[in-house]
Structure formats: C-alpha cells, structure tokens
Amino acid sequence: MYQPREHFQSGHRFGIEFGGAVLSFERVADVLRRQWPIIAACTGASLALVIVYLVLAQPMYTANARIMMDTRQTQVLDKDSNASSALIDTGYVDSQVEVINSDDLILSVVRRLKLTEDPEFNGSNPGLLSMVLGKVMSLFGTGEPASQERLEHAVVEAVQKSLRTERVLTTYVLSLNYRSRSPDKAAKIVNAIANAYLVGALEAKYQSTKRATEWLQQRSIELSEQATASDRAVQTFKAEHNIVGTSRGLMSEQQLSDLNTQLVQARASTAEAKARLDRINAISDQDVAQSTVTDALNNSVITRLRAQYLDLQAQYADWSRRYGKQHLAAVNLANKMEELRKNIADELHRIGDAYRSDYEIAKSREASLEKNVKELVAQAGDTGQAAVKLRDLESAADTYRNLYNNFLEKLQSATQNQSFPLSEARLISTATKPERKSSPRTVLALVGGLVGGLCLGFGVAFGRELLSDVLRTPGEVEEELGVKCLGVLPDIRPPTKTGPSDLSRYVVDHPFSRFAETLRNIKVSIDVARLTREIKVIGIVSSLPKEGKTTVAANFAQLIALTGHRTVLIDGDLHTRSLTRELAPNAKSGLVEALSDPASLGYHVQRSKETGLDFLPSVVASRMVNSADVIGSKAMAELLKVLREHYEYIVIDLAPVMPVADSKAVSLLIDAMVYVIEWGQTTRSALQESVSGSEVLQKKLLGAVLNRANPKMLKRIEAYKGKHHNSYYVEHT
Ligand SMILES: Nc1ncnc2c1ncn2[C@@H]1O[C@H](COP(=O)(O)OP(=O)(O)O)[C@@H](O)[C@H]1O
Numbered sequence: 251m252y253q254p255r256e257h258f259q260s261g262h263r264f265g266i267e268f269g270g271a272v273l274s275f276e277r278v279a280d281v282l283r284r285q286w287p288i289i290a291a292c293t294g295a296s297l298a299l300v301i302v303y304l305v306l307a308q309p310m311y312t313a314n315a316r317i318m319m320d321t322r323q324t325q326v327l328d329k330d331s332n333a334s335s336a337l338i339d340t341g342y343v344d345s346q347v348e349v350i351n352s353d354d355l356i357l358s359v360v361r362r363l364k365l366t367e368d369p370e371f372n373g374s375n376p377g378l379l380s381m382v383l384g385k386v387m388s389l390f391g392t393g394e395p396a397s398q399e400r401l402e403h404a405v406v407e408a409v410q411k412s413l414r415t416e417r418v419l420t421t422y423v424l425s426l427n428y429r430s431r432s433p434d435k436a437a438k439i440v441n442a443i444a445n446a447y448l449v450g451a452l453e454a455k456y457q458s459t460k461r462a463t464e465w466l467q468q469r470s471i472e473l474s475e476q477a478t479a480s481d482r483a484v485q486t487f488k489a490e491h492n493i494v495g496t497s498r499g500l501m502s503e504q505q506l507s508d509l510n511t512q513l514v515q516a517r518a519s520t521a522e523a524k525a526r527l528d529r530i531n532a533i534s535d536q537d538v539a540q541s542t543v544t545d546a547l548n549n550s551v552i553t554r555l556r557a558q559y560l561d562l563q564a565q566y567a568d569w570s571r572r573y574g575k576q577h578l579a580a581v582n583l584a585n586k587m588e589e590l591r592k593n594i595a596d597e598l599h600r601i602g603d604a605y606r607s608d609y610e611i612a613k614s615r616e617a618s619l620e621k622n623v624k625e626l627v628a629q630a631g632d633t634g635q636a637a638v639k640l641r642d643l644e645s646a647a648d649t650y651r652n653l654y655n656n657f658l659e660k661l662q663s664a665t666q667n668q669s670f671p672l673s674e675a676r677l678i679s680t681a682t683k684p685e686r687k688s689s690p691r692t693v694l695a696l697v698g699g700l701v702g703g704l705c706l707g708f709g710v711a712f713g714r715e716l717l718s719d720v721l722r723t724p725g726e727v728e729e730e731l732g733v734k735c736l737g738v739l740p741d742i743r744p745p746t747k748t749g750p751s752d753l754s755r756y757v758v759d760h761p762f763s764r765f766a767e768t769l770r771n772i773k774v775s776i777d778v779a780r781l782t783r784e785i786k787v788i789g790i791v792s793s794l795p796k797e798g799k800t801t802v803a804a805n806f807a808q809l810i811a812l813t814g815h816r817t818v819l820i821d822g823d824l825h826t827r828s829l830t831r832e833l834a835p836n837a838k839s840g841l842v843e844a845l846s847d848p849a850s851l852g853y854h855v856q857r858s859k860e861t862g863l864d865f866l867p868s869v870v871a872s873r874m875v876n877s878a879d880v881i882g883s884k885a886m887a888e889l890l891k892v893l894r895e896h897y898e899y900i901v902i903d904l905a906p907v908m909p910v911a912d913s914k915a916v917s918l919l920i921d922a923m924v925y926v927i928e929w930g931q932t933t934r935s936a937l938q939e940s941v942s943g944s945e946v947l948q949k950k951l952l953g954a955v956l957n958r959a960n961p962k963m964l965k966r967i968e969a970y971k972g973k974h975h976n977s978y979y980v981e982h983t
C-alpha cells in the first residue's frame with residue numbers, strides 16, 4: 251500500500267517539522283550541498299558591496315565631549331536646599347539634551363565659528379542636485395539678507411544632524427558626539443557647543459535669579475508695609491482699650507492682685523485693732539492693781555504708775571498697822587494712792603480712745619479697699635474680651651514680621667547668587683582631536699557584510715528549496731513516494747552540441763558509464779524482487795511527458811538484452827510513439843495489429859542484430875481516442891501472456907500518468923512499475939497527485955528512478971561518497 255511520508259511517521263529520523271516541510275539536519279546539509287554556490291554568490295556580492303562602500307565612503311571623525319550635571323555644587327550657597335532640590339530629576343537631564351540641540355544654541359555656535367563660510371557647510375562644492383536647486387531658488391529672488399538667513403538655517407540643520415547628544419545610561423552625564431569630515435573641526439565644534447551650553451546655562455541661571463530677586467524685593471516691600479500696619483493696629487488697639495503691657499502681664503490684672511494683697515492686710519490690721527480695743531474695754535473695769543492689766547498693755551507709763559501705787563500700798567499697809575488708819579500720814583498715803591489710781595484710770599481711758607480711733611481708721615481703709623477690688627473685677631471682664639482681639643492682632647503682626655524676615659533672608663542669598671551665579675553643569679571631558687575615523691568602520695562593515703551575505707544566501711537557498719518543491723535526492727524520493735529509489739541517472743547530454751549522440755542507445759555506446767551502471771543496478775533490484783514473485787512485465791512510467799520514460803525504457807531494455815536475456819521492448823505510448831520513431835521509424839505495423847491478431851505477433855516484432863533486443867513498435871494511422879481501452883484490453887492481457895512464455899523480460903514504455911489514463915488502465919496487467927522522476931523538475935505535487943490517483947499503480951510500484959541529474963550538482967550532493975567514487979565510470983574508448 252502506498253503511504254507517503256511513512257518514514258517520518260515512524261520517526262526514524264529526527265527533525266523539526268514546520269510548514270509541512272521537515273527541517274532535519276540531513277536536509278539542511280543536502281540543501282547546503284546543493285545550494286552553496288548561491289550562498290557563496292550572495293556572500294561575495296554583499297562583501298563586494300561593502301568593500302565598494304568602504305572605498306568610496308568619505309571617512310568621518312567623531313569628537314566627544316562630556317558634561318556633568320552636578321547636583322552638589324548648587325548647595326554651596328543655597329543653604330535651605332532640601333532633598334527635593336538637591337536631586338536633579340532625570341527629566342531635567344533629558345531636557346538638557348534638547349537644550350543642547352536647540353536652534354538658538356547651535357546658531358550661536360555657527361555664528362561664533364563662522365561655519366557659514368566653511369566649505370563643508372556652505373556647499374562651495376555642492377552636488378549637482380543642490381546646485382540646480384540653488385539656481386531655481388535664486389530665480390525667485392528673495393534678496394541677499396534672506397539668503398544669508400537661509401544659509402545659517404541650513405548650516406544649523408547640518409550641525410544638528412551631525413551632533414548626537416545623549417545621556418550616558420542613567421548617570422547625570424551628557425555625552426556630545428560630533429561627526430565631521432575633519433577631526434580638528436569635529437573637536438572644535440563639539441567644544442564650542444559644550445561651552446555655549448555652559449555659558450547659556452549660567453546666563454539662564456543669572457536671569458532666573460535676577461527675576462526672582464526682583465520679585466522678592468517687591469514682595470518684601472509689601473510685606474514690610476503689611477507688618478508695620480499690623481503692628482500699628484496692635485498699638486492703637488491697646489491704647490483704645492487702656493491696656494498697658496508690663497513685664498508681668500496686663501495692668502488691670504496686676505492692679506487687682508496688688509489690691510487683693512492690700513485688702514488682706516487691711517482686714518488683718520482691722521481685726522488686730524478690734525482685739526486691742528476689746529481688751530482695753532475689758533480691763534478698764536478691773537482694779538488697776540491687777541497685774542494682768544499692765545502685762546496685757548505693756549505700756550511704760552502705766553507700768554511706772556502701777557509700780558508707784560504698789561509701793562504706796564505696801565507703805566500704807568505698814569503705817570496703818572503701826573499708827574492706825576486714822577493717822578494723818580496714813581490718810582495722806584491713802585489720798586496719794588487714790589490719786590495714782592485715778593491717774594492710771596485716766597491713762598487707760600486715753601489709750602482706749604487711741605485704740606478706738608485706730609480701729610475706726612482700719613475699718614474705713616478696709617471698706618475702701620473692698621470697694622476698689624469690686625470695681626476692678628468688674629473692669630477685668632471687659633479687658634478679657636479685648637485681650638482676645640489683641641492676641642489676634644498680635645499674632646497677625648507676628649506672622650507678617652516672620653514672613654518679612656524670611657523674605658529678607660532669601661533676598662539676601664538670591665542677591666548673592668545673582669552676583670555669583672553657579673550652574674549645575676560643568677565640562678568633565680573636553681573633546682580632543684579624534685585619532686581614528688569613526689566611520690566607515692572597516693571591520694564592522696566587513697563582518698556585517700559577511701553575516702548579512704550569509705544570511706541572505708541561506709535565505710535564498712532555503713527559499714529556493716522550499717519554493718521549488720522539486721525532488722533531487724533519493725531520500726526525498728523515498729520520503730515522497732514511500733518506495734525505494736532505485737538509482738539516479740545523470741544527464742547524458744554531450745557537453746558539446748556537435749555530433750548528436752543517440753540517447754536511446756546510450757548504454758550500447760557507453761557501457762561503462764554511470765548511466766549504464768545505474769540501469770544495471772535497477773535490473774539487480776528487479777532480479778532480487780523476482781526471487782519472491784514473478785516479475786516479467788516491467789512498465790516504465792512517469793507523471794508527465796518528457797521526463798525520460800522512453801529513454802530509460804530503451805536503454806534499460808537494451809542493457810538487459812546485451813546481458814543475453816530474452817527481452818522484448820514494447821512501445822506502449824500510443825499517443826507519441828516516440829520509441830518507435832527512435833528505434834524503428836520504418837515500421838508498418840505493431841502493437842495495435844498484434845492485439846487484433848495475436849497470431850501475427852512474430853511478424854510485427856523487430857529484432858536488433860546488435861543487441862538482440864526484440865522491439866514491438868506502435869503504428870497508428872491517426873491518434874486514438876480509446877487508447878486506454880486498447881492497451882488495457884483483454885487482448886493485451888492475452889498478448890502479454892504469450893510474450894511471458896517467450897521472454898524473460900518484457901519492458902513497456904508507457905504514457906505519462908497525469909495527462910492520459912493509459913498507464914492506469916494497463917497497470918493491472920503489469921508486474922512491476924518503475925517510476926521515472928525528472929531530477930529537479932518533477933514537483934512533489936505532481937507526484938502526489940499522479941500516484942495517489944491509482945491504487946493499482948501504487949501496488950505495482952517497485953521503485954523510482956531520478957533521471958537527468960545535473961552531473962555537477964550530483965558531484966556536490968554525493969560528496970560524501972568520496973572523490974574516487976566516479977573513477978569507476980571512466981570510459982575507455
Ligand atoms: N538522462 C538523460 N540525459 C539527457 N537527456 C535525456 C535524458 N533522459 C531523457 N532525455 C531527453 O529528454 C527528452 C524527453 O525524453 P523522453 O524519454 O522522450 O521522455 P518521455 O518519454 O517521458 O516523454 C528527450 O529529448 C531525451 O533525449
């Protein structure tokens with residue numbers, strides 16, 4: 251049973267399948283072997299192009315300068331720079347790239363270096379196109395100054411094109427590369443651009459600080475006014491509300507606490523005066539001789555009087571006992587004592603009066619103080635409200651004052667910055683004259699050309715293989731048909747067109763050729779198959795016309811006949827009858843006549859004296875419509891039966907499978923089919939279609955043969971067989 255691609259389903263080879271085609275190592279090697287000239291040509295062409303480019307291209311030199319965005323430098327003066335301003339964000343660095351590339355900056359460099367006068371820029375040796383363009387533009391005559399402006403603009407664009415500014419990875423470093431035809435100029439221009447940027451950055455910084463200073467100044471004046479106004483408001487309010495600030499607080503509070511202290515003192519002294527008065531009142535009723543009186547009073551006058559009284563009392567007691575109470579001296583003493591007692595009472599009375607008046611004074615003082623306190627407390631209520639308002643005013647005043655102070659400080663540092671502006675950027679590497687050209691890069695270009703050429707070559711080679719869809723190796727044939735490939739027949743066309751050699755008898759003329767040897771191989775394969783079953787009738791078939799059936803059939807039959815076997819060759823292609831035209835152009839009758847009259851067979855067969863091959867030609871008056879019926883008829887079966895008896899090998903040249911049905915019709919009567927595939931011509935699709943169309947044909951298929959292989963290509967494909975392989979096919983004439 252015919253099973254295409256059986257090999258792969260059984261997994262004998264390993265490979266990657268994609269797009270229906272299998273990319274195995276062997277296949278790649280096959281393709282390389284076949285297609286290496288293409289690959290080599292592509293590589294060569296690409297290398298040649300690269301070399302031409304290298305020779306013709308103008309050498310360019312690149313100079314490099316680097317600018318660093320320094321984050322720390324600015325902090326020297328900017329004391330209050332916090333984390334956010336200390337870190338330059340990445341967007342800032344990136345935008346500096348744009349600043350460097352900006353028209354204004356480049357224009358300043360162009361003007362400074364007078365690049366418009368440089369032949370590299372102003373096109374004093376312009377190309378044809380720009381010359382023509384210039385002429386055309388001058389027709390519209392926009393005047394001289396405009397053209398100068400345009401020239402500058404063009405130079406700026408040219409410089410921008412040659413300048414490549416980029417941030418170095420994630421650092422704060424900007425790298426400036428400038429390409430020019432002259433190394434000196436490259437370095438000069440890139441340094442000028444870097445300097446222009448640095449100066450520009452300083453200028454920008456100066457301008458911005460200047461603007462900031464102006465603003466700060468204006469604002470600080472406003473603030474100062476506001477602060478003064480709010481201070482004044484505080485003062486006015488205080489005056490209005492009678493609030494005097496002291497070191498210990500507001501006046502009214504202070505007064506109150508003082509008054510309170512006084513009141514307490516007054517109350518204490520009132521109580522003391524009252525106590526004294528009470529005591530005086532109490533003791534004035536008692537006997538003056540009582541010691542308690544003097545002790546309590548501690549009055550020097552009374553103490554003295556009392557001492558005199560006590561002396562007199564002691565003398566009276568003595569005298570009255572000695573002389574009697576009626577004695578004049580005693581009576582005198584009693585009078586003196588009475589007088590003293592009266593004196594003491596008077597004195598006490600006087601003291602009592604003094605105490606009373608003291609008491610009265612203390613009482614009235616206390617009352618006055620109490621009244622004052624009451625008044626003050628009432629007043630304090632009002633003052634509390636005013637204090638709240640005052641605090642408001644004061645805090646506003648404080649705020650303004652602080653703001654104002656702050657602004658003053660800022661203004662100071664800004665003024666400092668303005669007088670000595672610092673930029674974040676500095677030049678960390680000045681461009682020097684480049685030693686080597688930066689482009690074209692010889693090695694890189696060559697390697698690129700090589701790799702590119704190889705890739706292109708491989709692409710073309712594999713593309714051709716995939717697109718061609720043709721068969722070239724026995725492996726491919728076996729894979730496609732699922733039967734053995736019996737051999738590869740080389741193209742046997744003579745190298746020169748002189749002396750047309752007869753291809754139909756090639757094996758006779760070239761018995762040692764590879765062609766003959768391959769056919770012998772086919773015979774051996776058939777003989778091996780004959781060991782297990784009878785194979786006498788061998789059909790030579792192919793998908794399409796002109797694939798070499800006739801040539802193969804004729805040579806094969808002659809080869810067998812030459813070995814001494816009884817062989818008959820039948821021209822079974824009733825349509826073209828090319829075999830008959832080749833071998834027996836004068837034949838008058840043949841296969842068709844033999845079919846209608848089997849007995850006359852011997853009469854139609856022609857024998858070649860040289861090879862001993864019997865040939866049954868086909869002769870038809872006009873093209874037959876029912877050729878398939880004729881060749882697949884019972885009569886044909888009968889004829890073959892007769893032939894089987896006489897011959898060991900019956901070779902039939904058949905019609906192609908795809909255009910006509912003849913081969914399918916006759917396949918049942920044939921023992922084995924040999925399929926001819928034209929090397930590099932027959933497509934897989936044609937093969938698939940023609941073989942899968944007939945089951946009988948599949949069953950009878952013994953093997954395939956690749957015909958007309960390009961000998962040169964064959965050599966490449968079979969390189970693995972070694973260089974001595976072909977030495978056996980050398981012909982000795
Ligand atoms: N191996 C070969 N080398 C050179 N030319 C060949 C070979 N096989 C066939 N040809 C040529 O190809 C043409 C067609 O061959 P032919 O045998 O008539 O094909 P078919 O019978 O399949 O139509 C003929 O001109 C023949 O000479």
Ligand SMILES: [Mg+2]
Pocket residue numbers: 796799800801823826828829903
């Ligand atoms: Mg033919």
